[in-house]
Amino acid sequence: MTSKTKWEIVAGIGAIHAGALLAPWTFTWSAFWVFIALQVVTSMGITLCYHRLLAHRSFQVPKWLEYILTLCGTLALQGGPIKWVATHRVHHAFSDRPQDPHSPTKGFWWAHLLWLFAHDDVLDHPTKFLRYAPELARDPVHQFFEKGQVLLTIGLGVALYALGGLPWLIWGLFLRTVFVYHGTWLVNSAAHLWGYQSYETNEGSRNNWWVALISYGEGWHNNHHAYLHSAAHGLRWWEFDITYAAIRLLAWLKLATRVRLPQGNPAKLPPAQVLVKRRLPIPVPSLSL
DSSP states (O other): OOTTBOHHHHHHHHHHHHHHTTGGGSOOHHHHHHHHHHHHHHHHIIIIIIIIIIITOOSBOOHHHHHHHHHHHHTTTSOOHHHHHHHHHHHHHTTTSTTOTTOGGGOHHHHHTGGGGBOOTTTTSTTGGGGGSHHHHTOHHHHHHHHHHHHHHHHHHHHHHHHHHHHHHIIIIIIHHHHHHHHHHHHHTGGGTSSBOSEEOSSOOOBOHHHHHHTTTTTBHHHHHHSTTOSOSOOSTTSOOHHHHHHHHHHHTTOOBSOOOOTTOGGGOOGGGSSEEOOOOOOOOOOOO
16 A cells, blocks of 8 residues: 555445454344345445436436435445546546556456555545536535535444344445445446457446346446446346336336437347447546536
8 A cells, every 4th residue: 555545445444344244143134134125225326326317317307316316325335426426437538548547457456446545636636526527516415415425324324223233233234335335346347357348449348247237237337338328238138237127117107307328229239230349439527617
């Protein structure tokens, strides 16, 4: 570790993993179901809200629902919505190039975890990272979530302990957070190293079925890099995408509108046309706050 190592992040992630180690000695069926419920809620908070709604605006929901979904993402303890979205947009702008914050060109473990511990001159600057998510930076509710993510998680932990004791705290907070952490991190690492490419996207993204299972459809990562603003990441019948299924449910309930999909329905391409050469424009974020 260097002098610019973010030791508070090292300590925090280490403590979460240490707490998860107590899971075998605190098992109860009620704690297990709390784990399942909160794992679904917070995973969707990342995949459906932070990623597809906030980072790419691949669909729209009423503002009240956006804030509820953002709370779910905040409780995954992966950072506030503004910095998470800014980081993701930087990743797409410079995917697998030196400016990419978590490229596996520096190794699997760098992309999976170690990048979180290293200081980034842009993303860890008090204001520079705001330029990559200016619409969120102007929103007072998203500012609240950005500043209050740790306190909100502590509040959840207190509630879990009050309702179900140590088993609910360990399974509902520590073990659940570790599971969601690694589901997200595997998209950055494994889905840029192993799997198949349906599209030539000038970087290393892959479609990986087992990452897709763990990460609620995010593992169809090459599809995502080919069609950044698509609400669906699984584009062929075998590419199951539970997050897109949830978006379709919201649309059926008239809560999701303007759902964006690739033009020409790439799911209907015959096998001989699966690999297509397509040079992608680099997204340029707005620099105005």
